[in-house]
Structure formats: structure tokens, C-alpha cells
Amino acid sequence: EVELVESGGGLVQPGGSLRLSCAASGFSFSSSWMTWVRHAPGKGLEWVANIKQDGSDIHYVDSVRGRFTISRDNAKNSVFLQMNSLRAEDTAVYYCATSPFYFESWGQGALVTVSS
Amino acid sequence: EIVMTQSPTTLSVSPGERATLSCRASETVTSNLAWYQQKPGQAPRLLIHGASTRATGIPARFSGSGYDTEFTLTIHSLQSEDFAIYHCQQYHDWPLTFGGGTKVAIK
Numbered sequence: 001e002v003e004l005v006e007s008g009g010g011l012v013q014p015g016g017s018l019r020l021s022c023a024a025s026g027f028s029f030s031s032s033w034m035t036w037v038r039h040a041p042g043k044g045l046e047w048v049a050n051i052k053q054d055g056s057d058i059h060y061v062d063s064v065r066g067r068f069t070i071s072r073d074n075a076k077n078s079v080f081l082q083m084n085s086l087r088a089e090d091t092a093v094y095y096c097a098t099s100p101f102y103f104e105s106w107g108q109g110a111l112v113t114v115s116s
Numbered sequence: 117e118i119v120m121t122q123s124p125t126t127l128s129v130s131p132g133e134r135a136t137l138s139c140r141a142s143e144t145v146t147s148n149l150a151w152y153q154q155k156p157g158q159a160p161r162l163l164i165h166g167a168s169t170r171a172t173g174i175p176a177r178f179s180g181s182g183y184d185t186e187f188t189l190t191i192h193s194l195q196s197e198d199f200a201i202y203h204c205q206q207y208h209d210w211p212l213t214f215g216g217g218t219k220v221a222i223k
Contacts, residue, residue, distance in 0.1 A: 037160075043216075044203065044214050044216040044217050045152075045154075045160065045205070045214040045217075047205075047211060047212040047213065059210050061211045062117075062211065095159055095160075101207035101212065102205065102207050103152075103162060104162050106160055
């Protein structure tokens with residue numbers, strides 16, 4: 001059974017940084033694209049970033065490009081999201097998910113709150 | 117960016133009735149369209165991909181249709197567990213984008 005477990009969320013001040021982790025199990029992680037999707041309060045879902053199996057292809061939504069970095073460690077079956085220069089509008093539940101284009105399996109989410 | 121617009125925002129339906137949800141793309145996405153169900157406090161769940169292919173384990177009462185810019189998710193004979201928010205998502209082009217969601221509420 002596919003399991004994705006996010007960690008690293010919390011409260012951070014505007015301009016601060018946070019690193020999210022997602023530990024994967026139950027499938028061939030090194031053969032799978034991985035994705036981060038977020039859900040801000042009262043808003044729709046927003047795709048954030050994707051990373052190819054070997055990290056050679058990465059895509060970001062414009063609103064986070066240059067501030068967020070997605071990476072992965074296939075030896076540890078984990079994907080990460082380094083978030084810098086955080087803004088209030090980055091407040092959301094962040095989910096990691098499998099598959100490059102549509103998202104078959106999701107984690108339970110990690111809440112990131114950006115507030116002073 | 118391809119803008120996805122869902123309608124209505126809220127749909128009130130009685131259990132056992134049929135619900136019809138719409139999703140429109142600002143430009144063609146051919147059949148690269150997925151639907152998700154999300155309940156409060158839970159992660160989204162993939163229902164449909166390829167506009168009409170049910171994901172693994174999804175009951176047959178969920179059906180998707182459409183192509184190009186107009187898509188429909190139909191839930192036949194709504195069950196109590198189907199009251200939730202439904203999201204559409206295009207994966208035809210970057211950035212991948214979602215609609216604003218339709219809440220299916222109990223009438």
C-alpha cells in the first residue's frame with residue numbers, strides 16, 4: 001500500500017524559511033515523479049512543483065519559482081520542499097503526491113502558517 | 117496558464133439523486149483532465165483521469181465525460197459519503213491547474 005507522510009510544517013514569520021519532507025513507502029519511489037500540491041484556506045488546490053525520477057526535470061508554479069526548491073533522495077525514498085522568503089499567501093496545507101501529471105496517491109498534508 | 121472554471125460553486129442534492137458538475141478550461145486540454153474528491157480534513161482522492169477513466173477502486177456511480185474545454189462529472193444516485201468538494205485539474209500544459217471546486221451539499 002502506498003504511504004506518503006509529510007513532516008516539517010509549522011508556524012514561521014514572513015521572510016522565513018521552512019523545509020518540508022515527505023517519506024514514501026509501498027511503491028517504487030525511484031521510478032516515480034513526485035509532486036507538491038497546496039491548499040490554502042478558502043481557496044482551491046494549487047499545484048506547486050514536480051520532480052522527475054532522477055531529478056533531471058523540475059517544474060514550478062510561477063508564484064514560488066525562485067523561492068521554493070523541490071529535491072529528492074531516492075536512497076531514502078523521500079522528497080523535499082525547501083521554502084524560502086515565505087509570504088502570508090504561502091499559508092496552506094502542503095501535500096506530497098505521486099505521478100507527474102495527475103495525482104494518484106496523497107499524503108495527509110503538512111500545515112504551513114506564515115504569520116508574524 | 118490554462119484557467120479552470122467549475123460550476124456551480126455549491127450544488128444541493130438529495131441522497132439518491134444525480135449530481136452533475138461542470139468544469140470548463142480556458143483553452144483546449146484535449147482529454148487531459150482529472151477529477152478529485154475531498155472531504156473536510158482529508159487529502160484529495162483521485163476519481164477520474166483521462167476525462168473519463170475511473171481510478172482504481174472508484175465506484176461505477178462516478179462517471180466523467182467531455183473533451184477539449186468542456187467536462188462533466190456525474191455522480192449517479194448520491195450516497196451519504198459522496199457529499200464533499202470536487203476539484204477538476206488539467207494536465208495538458210504547465211503549470212498544472214485546478215478549478216476552484218464544487219461543494220456537493222445535502223439538500
